Amino acid sequence: MVHLVVMSALVFGSIYALLFAWFDVGSGNAWWIGALIGLVHGLMAGVVMAMMPAMHPRMTATATAGSPSGPAVELKPPGPFAKNYGAATPPGVVMAHVIYGLVVGLVYALLAS
Helix, strand or coil: CHHHHHHHHHHHHHHHHHHHHHCCCCCCCHHHHHHHHHHHHHHHHHHHHHHHHHHCHHHCCCCCCCCCCCCCCCCCCCCHHHHHHCCCHHHHHHHHHHHHHHHHHHHHHHHHC
């Protein structure tokens, strides 16, 4: 929920808007430039997913039986582009970011006109 609401709307939406302003994107071509920025964003996110075990404590820790709150849940590391979560996940990760960029571009075009 935090990733969707805070990061998507506030942080990444603002970064996309700054990139649109920096590249002097007009309202007529904001949708495809947004999709292109989304593609780059998706490729970078896919590469960063391979580093998740270094940052997430439950991807490296072993489950401990008998703790007061129950056994710890061990998560499977996603790997690059989350390929360990199924064959459809890597293209899904990239396409979700492309669609996000497209939508941000369309919203930017509506607000800029």
